[in-house]
Amino acid sequence: MSYGPYGKGLPLQVGYKSQWSRMVAAAPDSLEGSTGKYQSWEVVDPEKWVPDGFVCVRFDSRGAGRSPGVLDTPSSREIQDFHECIEWAAAQTRSNGKIGLNGISYYATTQWRVAALRPPHLAAICVWERSGSRRWLVVERPRIGRDVKFFKLR
Numbered sequence: 001m002s003y004g005p006y007g008k009g010l011p012l013q014v015g016y017k018s019q020w021s022r023m024v025a026a027a028p029d030s031l032e033g034s035t036g037k038y039q040s041w042e043v044v045d046p047e048k049w050v051p052d053g054f055v056c057v058r059f060d061s062r063g064a065g066r067s068p069g070v071l072d073t074p075s076s077r078e079i080q081d082f083h084e085c086i087e088w089a090a091a092q093t094r095s096n097g098k099i100g101l102n103g104i105s106y107y108a109t110t111q112w113r114v115a116a117l118r119p120p121h122l123a124a125i126c127v128w129e130r131s132g133s134r135r136w137l138v139v140e141r142p143r144i145g146r147d148v149k150f151f152k153l154r
Contacts, residue, residue, distance in 0.1 A: 001056075001057045001058070001059070001085070001086065001089055001099055001100065001101050001102075002043045002044075002057075002058050002059070002101065002102065002103045002107050003058075003059040003060075003061065003078075003081070003082040003085050003107075003110060003114075004042075004043075004059075004060070004061055004064070004073075004103070004106050004107050004110065005060070005061045005063075005064040005071055005073050005106065006040065006041045006042065006064065006065075006106075007040075007060060007064055007065035008040055008043075008058040008059075008060050008065055009065055009066065010040060010041070010065070011036070011037060011038070011039060011040065012036065012039045012040055012041055013036055013039070015040075015041065016041055019041075020036075033047065033048055033051075034047040034048055035047060040058065042103055042104035042105055042106065042107050043058060043102070043103050043104075043107060044056060044102050044103075055094055055095070057085075057089050059081075059082075059085045061073060061078055061081070062077075062078070062081060073106070074106070074109065074110060074113070078110070079110060079113045079114050079117065080117070082110055082113075082114040083114055083117050083119050086099045086101075086114065086119040086121055086122050087119055087120070087121055089121075090120075090121030097121050098121065098123035098124075099119070099121050099122050099123055100122075100123055100124040100125070100126065101114070101115075101122070101124070101125045101126065102125075102126040103126075103128075104128055108127040108128055111125040111126075111127050112125070112127060
């Protein structure tokens with residue numbers, strides 16, 4: 001699951017043409033098994049995850065994409081909204097009640113923040129390429145180790 005401001009209805013190859021072109025040129029196999037139609041900025045490609053049994057859920061922040069309201073990143077309200085989305089997703093009939101989060105940069109940072117609230121149904125986070133604040137670069141990243149980490153919370 002992801003929650004963020006980049007607009008889930010904007011395909012990567014449309015909204016971020018130069019990044020898309022560089023990705024395809026550098027890693028052409030990244031499109032294997034995918035049309036790229038649902039790939040968005042900094043989140044997983046559902047065409048790659050759904051065949052393995054995952055349900056991919058993306059929420060736009062208030063004021064982003066088609067969500068009403070005023071965009072207020074990275075506010076405490078934004079993180080509380082993310083918490084409520086986790087609990088909503090866990091209650092859906094297709095859900096097993098275990099919610100995992102995944103994403104890059106902004107999505108990675110908000111995973112840490114929402115995990116600190118301890119949503120009852122948050123089972124795991126996958127944080128990669130968290131934003132480059134000085135504290136992150138000097139203190140947290142060396143302590144954690146690698147860019148990609150899976151943390152099982154329950």
